[in-house]
Amino acid sequence: MYSQGLIGADSSTTESEEFLAAFQSRIDREEKIEPNDPMPEGYRRTLVRQIGQHAHSEIVGMLPEGNWIARAPTLRRKMALLAKVQDEGGHGLYLYSAAETLGVSREQMTEELLAGKAKYSSIFNYPTLTWADIGAIGWLVDGAAIMNQIPLCRCSFGPYARAMIRVCKEESFHQRQGYEIMMELAKGSEEQKEMAQDALNRWWWPSLMMFGPHDSDSQHGDQSMAWKIKRFSNDQLREKFINATVPQAKFIGLSVPDPDLQWNAEKQGYDHGEIDWSEFKAVVSGEGQMNRDRIRDRNKAHDDGAWVREAALAHAQKRANKQHIPQEAAE
Numbered sequence: 001m002y003s004q005g006l007i008g009a010d011s012s013t014t015e016s017e018e019f020l021a022a023f024q025s026r027i028d029r030e031e032k033i034e035p036n037d038p039m040p041e042g043y044r045r046t047l048v049r050q051i052g053q054h055a056h057s058e059i060v061g062m063l064p065e066g067n068w069i070a071r072a073p074t075l076r077r078k079m080a081l082l083a084k085v086q087d088e089g090g091h092g093l094y095l096y097s098a099a100e101t102l103g104v105s106r107e108q109m110t111e112e113l114l115a116g117k118a119k120y121s122s123i124f125n126y127p128t129l130t131w132a133d134i135g136a137i138g139w140l141v142d143g144a145a146i147m148n149q150i151p152l153c154r155c156s157f158g159p160y161a162r163a164m165i166r167v168c169k170e171e172s173f174h175q176r177q178g179y180e181i182m183m184e185l186a187k188g189s190e191e192q193k194e195m196a197q198d199a200l201n202r203w204w205w206p207s208l209m210m211f212g213p214h215d216s217d218s219q220h221g222d223q224s225m226a227w228k229i230k231r232f233s234n235d236q237l238r239e240k241f242i243n244a245t246v247p248q249a250k251f252i253g254l255s256v257p258d259p260d261l262q263w264n265a266e267k268q269g270y271d272h273g274e275i276d277w278s279e280f281k282a283v284v285s286g287e288g289q290m291n292r293d294r295i296r297d298r299n300k301a302h303d304d305g306a307w308v309r310e311a312a313l314a315h316a317q318k319r320a321n322k323q324h325i326p327q328e329a330a331e
């Protein structure tokens with residue numbers, strides 16, 4: 001999805017087998033790869049793609065929840081949500097910084113996002129219709145994000161792995177605040193319980209889509225696993241998420257909207273129904289309910305923030321000039 005210019009030309013054909021084997025043995029020895037280390041072009045491109053998409057997801061992911069800050073039901077809920085949305089912005093910035101170590105600039109990545117050319121997680125193209133959606137996002141979306149990101153703390157690329165350690169600590173708080181909202185609603189009035197169930201009904205399947213296509217359809221999965229960028233496949237992580245989350249729903253008296261869901265004692269996990277992959281494909285290709293709104297709102301936020309960037313730049317230039325004068329005088 002990224003333009004060729006951003007990811008870089010594919011020069012993998014010029015890499016010798018010896019070079020590729022030496023790189024693979026570093027990976028196999030669990031050595032961390034750092035930005036200035038020699039690396040196959042395909043490895044660099046995979047990371048720019050994945051980290052860039054991940055960073056954009058964090059930034060676009062601020063929008064559905066940001067929509068509810070002014071309508072949070074209590075001051076405590078408002079403070080928690082505000083802090084969470086701010087954390088997501090911070091996660092985006094760590095991730096853009098990690099991608100920058102691979103030779104792409106944050107400005108380039110931002111331009112791709114604003115032009116609607118960059119991918120970000122499908123989940124953020126669904127609307128947040130009620131307060132219970134904020135609970136469902138924290139519980140399910142952050143829950144799925146944690147399941148996917150804990151193994152990324154052991155990613156072979158150092159800057160991505162280190163960013164993930166900090167991100168995961170914050171995501172755990174996000175998941176708990178979401179589950180707590182759902183728990184309170186589920187034990188509240190009939191209307192509140194219905195609202196919680198309705199949110200679970202709408203967010204369950206999109207949350208399962210966050211893990212990506214089935215392994216058999218995953219274009220990048222095998223190579224990313226061999227390079228130890230990914231430690232588990234899309235389906236393995238999705239199964240882990242289902243197995244962890246179904247008992248949490250039961251515990252608060254909500255039902256998972258999947259008639260085929262059944263405990264399978266032999267595999268010690270749940271059998272479940274199939275995702276609607278046509279919906280997934282439509283959302284990923286820009287036809288989800290909120291794709292256009294998200295890009296429009298990001299562009300507006302970017303334009304509204306122009307004065308902040310200009311002021312920060314002017315301040316930095318002024319400081320640089322000040323520092324420069326005594327240096328010249330000293331010469």
Ligand code: FAQ
Pocket residue numbers: 001002049050053054055057058061062088119120121122123137141142145148209210211212213217218219220221224234284
């Ligand atoms: N949505 O070959 P694979 C968060 C694309 S968490 C959109 O299997 P891969 C926290 C994929 O990019 C959400 N596109 O790809 C938060 C590829 O397209 P490409 C973000 C998807 O990379 C919580 C194509 O399909 N988390 O933001 C999706 O091996 C609450 C083929 O797929 C991450 O990004 C999808 N769901 O595996 C924030 C985690 N799934 O590039 C605010 C890091 C697949 O060829 C509020 N990323 N695609 O055009 C990953 O772990 C991986 O990139 C996967 C996909 C697992 C997402």
